[in-house]
Amino acid sequence: MDRELNQTMTDEELVVRFQGGDERAFDELLRRYEQKIRTLCWRYLSQPDDVEDGAQETFIKAYHGLKAFHPQARFSTWLYRIAVNHCLNKIRSQRRRRWLQPFSHLYRSDDHPADSMEGGDNDPLQDLERQERIQQVRLALAALPEDQRTAVILHRFEGLSYQEIADVMACSLSAVEARLHRAKLKLAGLLAAYVEV
Amino acid sequence: MKCNQVKKRLSAYLDGELTAAEAEKVSDHLNRCVGCRRAAEQLRRAYQRLDAGDALPADSFFLTRFRARLSDLGQSNARPYWQQWLQRAVIPATLAVGLFLGMQLGIHLQQNWSGAQSSGNTYIESQLLSDMQQNSLTAQYLALNGWTEGDDEE
Numbered sequence: 001m002d003r004e005l006n007q008t009m010t011d012e013e014l015v016v017r018f019q020g021g022d023e024r025a026f027d028e029l030l031r032r033y034e035q036k037i038r039t040l041c042w043r044y045l046s047q048p049d050d051v052e053d054g055a056q057e058t059f060i061k062a063y064h065g066l067k068a069f070h071p072q073a074r075f076s077t078w079l080y081r082i083a084v085n086h087c088l089n090k091i092r093s094q095r096r097r098r099w100l101q102p103f104s105h106l107y108r109s110d111d112h113p114a115d116s117m118e119g120g121d122n123d124p125l126q127d128l129e130r131q132e133r134i135q136q137v138r139l140a141l142a143a144l145p146e147d148q149r150t151a152v153i154l155h156r157f158e159g160l161s162y163q164e165i166a167d168v169m170a171c172s173l174s175a176v177e178a179r180l181h182r183a184k185l186k187l188a189g190l191l192a193a194y195v196e197v
Numbered sequence: 198m199k200c201n202q203v204k205k206r207l208s209a210y211l212d213g214e215l216t217a218a219e220a221e222k223v224s225d226h227l228n229r230c231v232g233c234r235r236a237a238e239q240l241r242r243a244y245q246r247l248d249a250g251d252a253l254p255a256d257s258f259f260l261t262r263f264r265a266r267l268s269d270l271g272q273s274n275a276r277p278y279w280q281q282w283l284q285r286a287v288i289p290a291t292l293a294v295g296l297f298l299g300m301q302l303g304i305h306l307q308q309n310w311s312g313a314q315s316s317g318n319t320y321i322e323s324q325l326l327s328d329m330q331q332n333s334l335t336a337q338y339l340a341l342n343g344w345t346e347g348d349d350e351e
Binding site for chain 1: 205206207209214239243244247254256259260266270
């Protein structure tokens with residue numbers, strides 16, 4: 001199976017091929033979702049090592065779990081669910097260990113993945129303002145309860161529909177709507193300084 | 198629709214997630230209600246300003262790193278269970294044994310050192326006492342002046 005053939009196949013067709021023993025089908029799935037999953041992990045986790053580890057773990061779990069995957073479900077939804085669960089578990093374990101490392105925030109790594117993001121306009125002042133805005137958004141998102149934060153990340157940044165978010169979060173459509181509504185109200189308050197009314 | 202009903206559906210309305218009929222009802226209400234219109238505008242602006250940065254760039258070496266890690270995991274899983282268990286147990290066991298031996302050595306050295314020190318002290322003290330008895334200060338003073346004890350009596 002060559003690369004061109006791979007690119008014309010749907011995710012679900014690739015899953016079936018992988019389940020039939022074709023390892024290269026998984027490589028193609030990884031190529032398709034590597035950037036999205038790494039970015040999703042970066043939305044949750046601040047340390048570059050955690051982002052890399054989160055993305056790697058997501059694909060390793062997917063690799064081992066894909067044999068039992070039912071092709072009628074969407075692969076992307078399933079993969080997002082693995083990544084979100086991993087990130088939330090990581091955040092919970094970090095929260096539990098925080099009392100052991102009370103000064104860890106003082107020596108955070110400087111080589112943040114965001115530094116290598118595309119689309120920089122090379123104006124140092126604008127870059128600085130943008131980095132500050134991004135930091136404010138990260139803090140505001142971190143202040144949201146887990147379920148609301150996940151709904152916002154999947155909707156606003158990953159562009160998932162309400163139904164897809166409901167599938168990832170394993171909840172009802174109305175629950176997604178309520179979570180997003182409450183999150184937006186809270187964010188409007190938290191980001192009031194950045195919102196011109 | 199009433200204001201409280203509209204406000205609950207505003208988020209879905211702004212995201213285009215309502216059915217055409219529901220969206221029309223909300224839209225009609227917003228045209229008539231200034232308060233709800235203001236609330237909708239505030240939500241829309243807050244969400245629009247929610248900039249968490251662009252996506253990370255694609256990483257062409259991610260697949261290579263993934264395959265390497267998968268291979269490592271495969272090799273470690275291929276080993277028999279007892280071997281994996283032994284590998285996991287070696288470091289903590291070595292540390293525990295090292296700690297135990299270090300403590301024993303410390304206790305042993307401390308006991309020997311304090312024993313030697315106390316026996317040394319006892320020896321010095323007994324020597325001093327003996328010297329003092331044999332050469333009392335009076336006797337030394339008289340010896341310096343060329344006298345011996347008992348000269349006065351003569």
